Amino acid sequence: MHPAVVALLVSHDGARWLPAVIDGVRSQTAPLAGVVAVDTGSKDESVDLLLDAFDEVVTVTGRTAYPEAVRIGLEQVDEVAGPDGPDGAEWIWLLHDDSNPAPEALERLLAAAADDPRADILGPKLREWPSLKRLLEVGVTISGTGRRETNLEPGEYDQGQHDDVREVLAVNTAGMLVRRRVLEELGGFDDNLPIFGNDIDFGWRAARQGHRTVAVPQSIVFHAEAAHRGIRRTPLTGRHTHYQERRAALFTLLANVPGRRLPWQLVRLFFGTLVRMVGFFIVRSPGEALDDLAALLSVYFSPREVIAARRARRTTGDADPQPLLAPWWLPYRHGLDFVGDFVSAAFSQAQDVADRRRAAKEAVAPIPIRRPTVVDEDEAPEDTGLVARFFTNPLAVALSLVVVLTVVGAREAFGHVTGGGLAPAPADAGQLWGLWTESWHALGTGTAIPAPAYVAVMAAVGSVLGNSAAAAVSAVLLLAVPLGIWGAWRVFRVVGRLVDPGGSPPWLVALGAVTYALIPVTSGAFGAGRLGVVAVAVILPFLTHAALGFGDPERDRRWRAAWRTGFLLALAAAFEPASWVFAVVLVLVVLLLATAVTRSLPRGRDVWGPPVVTLLVPLVLLSPWWWPALQHDAASLLLMETGRQPYPSLTTSDLLLGRFGSGLGGPWWLGALLVVLALVALVPRSTRIPVLVAWLVAAVAAISATVLSTVPLPLPGGSVRPGIGFLLVVLHGCFVLAAMLGAQGLITVLRRSRRERHEILLVGLAAVASIIPVVGLGWFVWQGPGDLANSEDTGIPPFMTDEATAEPAAGILVIRGDTEHGLTYSVRRGAGNTLGEDEIGYASEPDPAFQNDVRALVSRPTPQVVDDLAAAGIRYLVLPAPYDGRVAAGLDATDGLGQAGTESQATRTWRVETPVDPHAVDGPRSVVRIVLLVVQGIAVVVVLVLSMPTLRARRRTEEDEA
């Protein structure tokens, strides 16, 4: 004989599920003593449905919380149960209007209760409704961070893998079978938890009193989780479901944890919330992040509720529920899982654009497109270990060797490195941040010209590498080739598969990638210390890879690609400003061609929007650079090559042969061979169109370079021309791509022709293709460092540098040259111009009064001139060797200038006796810059978040349902 069970069904606007639920209740194989239906102010026909089904419905207002509704329902139990049982109903079966029990659900629960007489609370296995197959819960617990733990994978199918009856902390109220006595003893559910989380709290309290909660997987209830998923809104959930859930979780934890662990729990939840917020921001759920914060603040700022709740629980027993709680390490594992998922998703965003395009085509095409079986030659047998797989893969070994050799070639980049166009790095990354954020620089006689944008990037890299600016420079130089290989490998592989479903053979992709990655090296940019070109050569393949996402058939992925490409373009423009101009031109050309081909402008925001966003993102991200530059009449900065002058002047042959100025770089014929290969690549018919596309991009780069080379950029020291080093990289990147695609076409032809000895031809092709990377690499290992060195002889005595470093206003006036040919002067502050400061100096208009003082100083110095120097923040005068004796004699004769000792007579030094004005190089703070920096900071976060992959489906909204 079954014990008396009364079902307690609480409904609120559940008309869409109720008919099925009512059927489910009616079709139970175990008899129900009665059904108490409580409706909390439904506005739909729920009440009518319940009345039809159960003849009687308790209706309460919509503001009635679930715990209260249960309590009201309990009062009705005796009425509906009638006189059947001697003591009335023994069990209460809680049901929701969106939980549909399987016919045997109750019977199985009762059977389990009979098997385990100590069980006071029993819960069914919850499966997703309407999918019916996915598992939702088989008992729940809570982790130290307040996460509701089900021990199930998201979306896990029910295959009977969790079918053991086991003791749990709590079970969901949907389908919960609880002894009426226990329910009443525990005072029902906590009113502080109106909708969510009250089940865990109840289970926890029950466990502490020694009641046993059991999950019975044999009993199945289908649950729509309407409130959790946000499908149903009640006055209690409001619009912020997540807030309510989170608040409930925090409250449950704080109300139930043992007193000794409460302080730690408070601290942990506070910081845990901050971490969770970052996570929510990353997955573009700012609303949930704010909900999290609001929930935390709500709980922390109403301590009375928590204290009252804890006081109420004090009397409840002392059984230890700890074993039923989630293990301590679980939150960390979730964190690791999240990071892992996130990183893999971030890096594979555009990886399979080729496949997705093909799949999209197949979906539309009436006949499936032929998909050849791709035989991956590198694929080793599954059962071998990682080391064995590495050593049996010639390509992996060869690429590793290349990476090792490039590090040997870049040996000078270890430690502090300077030379050529590369200024030395400052003492730490903090100084780079200072240079980037300050509105007025204590350089020369003080200037408001903004620092070049790459300073911010280097500062960020340096901060990551232990606050070392030198490490940031070393990292860029050392990793340039390895990262270039990686980036080029990724982009060439995708392009190869876009062209041919079979893709390029891995050895060809590897050769292409190495050839490309060696461009900044063999061009001489590395040896000449052109950090901008080296960095942009690394960024370019990643940028291209991201830009391939514009061709993705999915709208969301196109937008992600737009933000990602925009971010990378901003990075590239920070190092080489011309890259943004080139991107604009390229987008215009592509739009023009698209219009010409389709005879209409691309319509639809989702088609033209992403490229436009990409072009606009750098404008926002780099606003603290270009806006103040325009504001202070330094527009030349916006196109200038970064790094120290003199800038290389690239001739036609330099651009064509990929050499960064005459006398630099590897053998010229390597560049010539690449151009020849790129031209020959146009011959195979099968890949002619993609090769032409590569050539088209090269043509756009060539025209951009030519047009830019005619633009004079006025600077105080004489006009310069825009930096076109980036275009050289693009040009040769295109040549490499064209050659690779041409080779791919040739290989296809050879394989299809099945001619005899076609393997020999293939080997010949590989041999020709490997000449450039092999010779280039050899040259790099031999001649690698070029102008780079680990120190620089400035001719400035160290004691002056020390003094100038300690006090920015104590500058050093350095005068070079002789009277016959003209003199030049520069003002050195601190340890001399470091990374990014030279560019500021080039664009800064010299102070005319100061220039007059210096002129007077070298021709007819007077004590007044010396005082002026002190007022301008000059403590020392230096004439490095070889100096002009006349000028030196004139300075010796000047009162107010004391000769300062030098180690060598070759350099003459004087000290300005007048005390230096400590505020000589102070300047105004710019509100505009501060605003722009804030905008940049926010924009970086927003763009990064927007470019991150979509990791999870959003909480469904009513609009989506509609």
Place this chain on the structure above:
Amino acid sequence: MSPGRRVRVAEVVRRRRTPRFDVVTVLALVIPLITIGALALVRQPPVHDRTHRPALTQLTGTTVVCPAPDRWSPKAGVASASGASGDVTVDSEGVRSSVPVSPGTVTPVQGSGAVVIQGDDELAQGLLGVRYGTAPLTTLACGVPTSAQWFAGVGSGPEHDSVIELVNPDSGPADADITLYGDHEFTRRKLHGITIPAHRTVRLDLGKIAPKRVLLSAQVAVTRGRLAVHVLDSRTDLVTHRSVREWLPPQTEPALELRMLGLPTGPGQRTLQLANPGDDVARAEVKIITGDTTFAPSALTTITIQPGSTTSVRLTKVLARALDDGAVGVQVTADAPVVASVLTRRPADAAVTVPNTDIRSGAATLLPVVPAKAPAKAGGPVTATAYVSADAAGVVTVQAYDASGQALPDQRVAVQQGHTATIELPKGTAYVLMAPERTTIRASVVVEGDGASVIPMQELLSQGLVPHIEPE
């Protein structure tokens, strides 16, 4: 097979052979051409020439330093050739005073030590000074501090000893390096890093520093600060213990051709002193300059000067004869840069003739004067003769003033290339100005009375160089 069918086949074959260009093929030709064509038009950035000649400007401050007085040259005078009147600052051993100067007037200057005369603004141009004695005649035109100076024929023996006086006129210390060239090959001796504190004078007696050298040449290079360098040469007759002293005028740099004008007349030993600071042997030819020609005496052969050494050649006989024939100077032509001087030695006097420098716009010097009412021990009457040689035909205007500032009659003398004019200056001339027209000249004034002195005339300092300066 019918003939018609054959024709059709032939047609098909022909059509296949006809080259067909589709758009892609055309683009495959056009796009690379555009690429390479565009690159051919790349323009080169402008190259900025950053060398700039200095500009000339009026001098705004000049320092002239006269050596400290001694028994043989107790007097000093200052004048300004600028045409302006005013006060110049005179500083001697820390005693600072203002001395008025006006056109044509020689103002006597007192001081127990070296005298630093500072002329500013208008008085910076053409500032002149002289240190002299008249019994016997000993004269030195005071010089401006210079970075390098050469003195051929100094000594450090008991018979011939020299004292180098280094005067630092500035408020910061100055350093000098002194290199001595002995009479043997590579007997260089270098005195490094001699520091002269601010406003101090240091005297180096070569007899103590590098004793027992009969003949030396000295190079004084100022490595830091400014120094005025003077050399006082003293020659002692070891038998009579009678010594004579004379200031050695400096030579600014070694040269291949040296013309030394102004030879005191009368009897005396005449010696040419030559130094070769180079590392190779130098060969020099000596010629005698007369009023209208230059000739090489047959008695003189080519002189070989060992590297890094000083040598001397006796010219007594040669010049004794030549002076009778109107010789006015000596010319040395060498195959390596050399420095030289001609010493005229008489029992009670010595005079040194050094190479002349070019005068383009004007030159002036002050002469020793013996007041008419002076006691006999002040020396006899002084006569002054100017010797002027020119590079081209032109005119030289010679203006003289007496000690009271009275202008004496002007002389306009026509000069010709290769000729040396001899101009007798009016009696009582204390101050002489020369202005060449249409030519560059070299000139010396020989004063004779109780002994003789030769004063090489130098271009008046009126303009300074203002270097071009710009930010790096």
